[in-house]
Structure formats: structure tokens, C-alpha cells
Amino acid sequence: MHLISIDDLSVEQIESLFSTSDGFLEVASRPIKKVPTLRGRTQVNMFFEASTRTLTSFELAGKRLSADVVNIKASGSSVSKGESLKDTILTLESYRPDILVMRHDKVGACRMATRYTNASVVNAGDGAGEHPTQCLLDLYSLRREFGDLRGMKVAIVGDVLRSRVARSNIFGFRKMGIDVRLVGPSTLMPPGVERWGVPIYEDLDALHDVDVVYLLRMQMERAKGKVPPVPSLREYSRLWGLSPARLRPGQRVMHPGPINRGVELTGDLADDARSLILHQVESGLAVRMAILYHVLAPHSEGDGLI
Ligand code: ASP
Numbered sequence: 001m002h003l004i005s006i007d008d009l010s011v012e013q014i015e016s017l018f019s020t021s022d023g024f025l026e027v028a029s030r031p032i033k034k035v036p037t038l039r040g041r042t043q044v045n046m047f048f049e050a051s052t053r054t055l056t057s058f059e060l061a062g063k064r065l066s067a068d069v070v071n072i073k074a075s076g077s078s079v080s081k082g083e084s085l086k087d088t089i090l091t092l093e094s095y096r097p098d099i100l101v102m103r104h105d106k107v108g109a110c111r112m113a114t115r116y117t118n119a120s121v122v123n124a125g126d127g128a129g130e131h132p133t134q135c136l137l138d139l140y141s142l143r144r145e146f147g148d149l150r151g152m153k154v155a156i157v158g159d160v161l162r163s164r165v166a167r168s169n170i171f172g173f174r175k176m177g178i179d180v181r182l183v184g185p186s187t188l189m190p191p192g193v194e195r196w197g198v199p200i201y202e203d204l205d206a207l208h209d210v211d212v213v214y215l216l217r218m219q220m221e222r223a224k225g226k227v228p229p230v231p232s233l234r235e236y237s238r239l240w241g242l243s244p245a246r247l248r249p250g251q252r253v254m255h256p257g258p259i260n261r262g263v264e265l266t267g268d269l270a271d272d273a274r275s276l277i278l279h280q281v282e283s284g285l286a287v288r289m290a291i292l293y294h295v296l297a298p299h300s301e302g303d304g305l306i
Helices: 011-027 055-062 086-094 110-112 132-146 165-175 232-241 277-300
Strands: 043-045 068-073 099-104 120-128 153-157 180-185 212-215 253-256
Touching: 011 132, 011 165, 043 055, 043 086, 055 068, 055 099, 055 120, 055 180, 068 110, 086 099, 086 110, 086 153, 099 110, 099 277, 110 120, 120 277, 132 165, 132 253, 132 277, 153 165, 165 180, 253 277
Parallel strands: 043 068, 043 099, 099 120, 153 180, 153 212, 212 253
Antiparallel strands: none
């Protein structure tokens, strides 16, 4: 199977993925962190856009499952010589990969890749489209921290306009019974946002009763050549940046990373015990191991999981 959109998964599939992740989280606490689950399988990570967490966690996830893992980045590959995405994928297909983990700056590139490969394609972020594995690791972090997801309240704050994480998380969080609201200046909300059916607020007062404040990164690199959606970063951080003083007791903070200290949140909040940012990274490895296993599971009968 492929994982292109968070909508590709049912509630039951997400829950089963989390049970598998629990097992892999336990594996990560062992002195020897490797299991034979994907021995003999080939995983290609094709990253045409910058990444730290997603690439390292998918690479480590594949290696800990004993897969053969190859990384391809746009710079240094034939893509920089003008090779088309189709030709790059067809070339790699000669090696008969089992899993293709792909990040691309164009919405829809991962879905297109499914036409040219027999591998299971996993979307690791397609432009401002979706980032389903981020959504799954965030849900898993919430489940580890709070237990039951149903009825939780989460505010997603900031640059919704350019965020694929916001798109996947709004739909994925709601699917799992979480009450989601958006907070930020109207210039950072995409056109047609009302059709998503989530309440939208301009003011941080809307955070008063939420369990979690999910901050989005201000995506400056996507603004090239366009009118900036906020007058200045200083202004943004003054009005929408989060500091420990703006949090209520019991509230937790999440962020997909990379964080801009002093923009979306103050440095002391990033380092505060109420921040789940590094907990998310830890969850990400276990969840991505589970994803690699589950996308191949239909063909893996008889393989021991752990
Ligand atoms: N790392 C996330 C992404 O790739 C979030 C971000 O870059 O702001 O979309």
C-alpha cells in the first residue's frame, strides 16, 4: 500500500499502527536496537527538499528494521542535471525497491510517483500539500502523553497558509476525535480555509481552554518573490509568538520543527518541560518504523514483527 495522504488511513489502521509503534518504542530502549523485520527489503529515500528530522528518522527506521537503505538528494543526483522525476523513478525502479520514501517541493509529486514504481510510496512531505507521517507521529505523541485522544482540544497556531503539516494534522486530528481550532492572522490562512470546517481565531485568547498549542514554523523560504504575509517577524512574535507566561497550567506545546526561536516561541519555552518537541522526535522514529512495516505488511505474512 501507499501512504500519500492522512485520509488513506482509517481510524482502525491508525490505531493498529500505534500498537506496532509501542513495540518499536520498546525496541529503541534495548541496548541492541535492531530487529530483522525488513531484512532483504530495499528502501529508497528520495529527498528533493531539505530535511533533518524526517530524513534521519526514516533512514534510522529502515536500518533498525534491517532493510537496505539508500538516500538520494536532489543536489548531487542527476536531478541537478535536469533529469525528470519520472526518469529518476524509472531508473531507481530497475533496482526493484520495496519502499520509496519521497519528499518533493511540488504538491502531488508523491501521488504521481506511484504511477512509475511498484514500490510502496510514502509521502514525506509534498510542497504545501500533506505530511501524513508527521501527523501520525504527532498523534502518537499525544497518545503517549495524554492517553485518550477523543475529546482533546488542540489549537494549531501560525503559518497555516504554507504548512503541509497543518493540512494533514487538521484532518488526522479530527479523524481521531480531537477538537481542532486554528489561530493566527488572516493573512496566514489559506483561501477557502472556511471549507475545512474548523473554527478560526485571530487572537491568542482562543488558547485559553486547549490542552495543546501546536505551533507552526513561519516558512520564510516559501515566501521568495511574494509579498510577505506578515509585516515583520518581530510584529508576528509580539502578537502570536508563545512564551511560558502565555501558557495556562497543564497546557503542552508542540511544533513539527525546525523551530525559529524568538519567532513562533521564545527560547525558554522551547526548553521548558511543557514542550513536547523532542518527545515528538522520539515518537517519530517508532512511528516511522511502524509505517515502513505496515506499508509492506500485506506482502509480509509469516515475517516476525519484532
Ligand atoms: N518539518 C516540517 C515539514 O517538513 C515542518 C516545517 O518545515 O515547518 O513540513
